[in-house]
Amino acid sequence: MERRQRRDAVANRARILAAATEVLREDGMGVDMRAIAAAAGVGVGTLYRHFPTREDLIHAVTGTDLAGLAALPEGPALTALGEFVTTMLTELADNKAMTDLLAAGAPSESDVARCVAHLTGLGQEALDRDDGTLADDVTAPDIAYQLLGLIRVAQLAGPSLVERHVSLTLRGLARS
Amino acid sequence: MERRQRRDAVANRARILAAATEVLREDGMGVDMRAIAAAAGVGVGTLYRHFPTREDLIHAVTGTDLAGLAALPEGPALTALGEFVTTMLTELADNKAMTDLLAAGAPSESDVARCVAHLTGLGQEALDRDDGTLADDVTAPDIAYQLLGLIRVAQLAGPSLVERHVSLTLRGLARS
DNA sequence: GGTCAAACGGAACCTACGTTCCGGAAAGGG
DNA sequence: CCCTTTCCGGAACGTAGGTTCCGTTTGACC
Incomplete structure (x- = not known):
């Protein structure tokens, strides 16, 4: 049986997605992962735990953008x-x-x-x-x-x- | 009065342009300066003597491409x-x-x-x-x-x- | 409260690239 | 053939950006 995800982890994931969406909208595809992490108020390590590669993150963001x-x-x-x-x-x-x-x-x-x-x-x-x-x-x-x-x-x-x-x-x- | 350019310099300039045209055609705008130099059979230093920046070289090549x-x-x-x-x-x-x-x-x-x-x-x-x-x-x-x-x-x-x-x-x- | 795995932060690592530097090679005039 | 000046090669530098590592923190469960 798997333990439930910790509350801070869930919150951080959301903040990262929100920040990434915002920063990408503002600065385009070229943005630095560090900039996204900073915008989310999170360390890069945290960012990478939730989205193992840059592409994963971009994909997640453009997915919702497209759907919208x-x-x-x-x-x-x-x-x-x-x-x-x-x-x-x-x-x-x-x-x-x-x-x-x-x-x-x-x-x-x-x-x-x-x-x-x-x-x-x-x-x-x-x-x-x-x-x-x-x-x-x-x-x-x-x-x-x-x-x-x-x-x-x-x-x-x-x-x-x-x-x-x-x-x-x-x-x-x-x-x- | 200025001396005439050395023969090898003239030849190298031409080889660089030719190689750059070829490599750009093949691999696109993203190519590495080293790759161009290598294709021209020339060191990077030589490449930079003739085209002080990457942009200068690209500009020279796309110029003729466009004219063609x-x-x-x-x-x-x-x-x-x-x-x-x-x-x-x-x-x-x-x-x-x-x-x-x-x-x-x-x-x-x-x-x-x-x-x-x-x-x-x-x-x-x-x-x-x-x-x-x-x-x-x-x-x-x-x-x-x-x-x-x-x-x-x-x-x-x-x-x-x-x-x-x-x-x-x-x-x-x-x-x- | 105590224990432990999950999660965190951010320094450090690594690769890729544009560009610079400089010791050596070689034109070309005398 | 020698000297000067121009050129050459390619190692080395600096920066940027993705990704990894690991000591520390923190939530969850008892």
Whole structure:
């Protein structure tokens, strides 16, 4: 039989996750483990007991971040996708870690894969509305990848051009 | 009056540039200076005499790589853009450094800026054909950023989906 | 309160990399 | 052929960041 986890251990795990989320949001994927530990008010040793490698920690954080993404809004499929991605880009604007993950190099192949999966699911949802606003030949992965491209564009072009490029990308997906 | 550069120095500079181009193409932006020196059959000290910092070397290489990009082909503006980007993506497929530069994180802000400038010029060229294949409201920067987004998509989605996404992106730029 | 395993903190370790240094090699002019 | 000046090689330095180690602390159970 296994003993219950000590109370301080449970609390520390939570504080580490919270601090990591915060620090990653603020400073991006590049942050130092020591910085995270410090932000959590904890020693590095403690951090490593709870998350044996850097990747484990990042994974845990991006997992919840991903899960917290908005759902596809109501309305016509095409419009809904536009609103969704605009919201997403707004949220990404102040989450440097997610921006790093989605718009730039892939620190972890698997994290990107999860994003693709998530966005593909969302694309399928849009397709299921089947209201004729999307072109017939568009597939769920098409939507996912186009949205990811859009995120990269937004990062490069800056906030002022976001609306513009959302509109251009949607044109490509729309029924002509 | 300055003496002429020694013959071995000139030769080494050339070998370093060639080796760096090769190694960067093969292994991407992350390569170690020592690896480049070794590939050039030269000591690191020599490498640093010719290129005082890593950035100087990278800059020199990406400069020629960029200049070597294909020009906009003949034909209708929209088709020409499609051919251009397809060619570009094919070339990028075996140039890890350029892929890193264009599709992922920006190691050097200025290198990305040069790419945007280059592609904007190309977009303007397409617009100047003024043959009604591009939508009226599309601008040269629009084209540049959409192409960059496409590069990211190609990297994520893999070669088999390139044609598909080129087509989707062009739809967004086409006159409806 | 006493005992003990679980958990903690943070110094220390290790590897990776950019960069610097300097003793020796070798162009090239006289 | 000699001397000077330029170059060369690669060991060594400094920093950064992930990870490990271990003496100390602390919660949980009796």
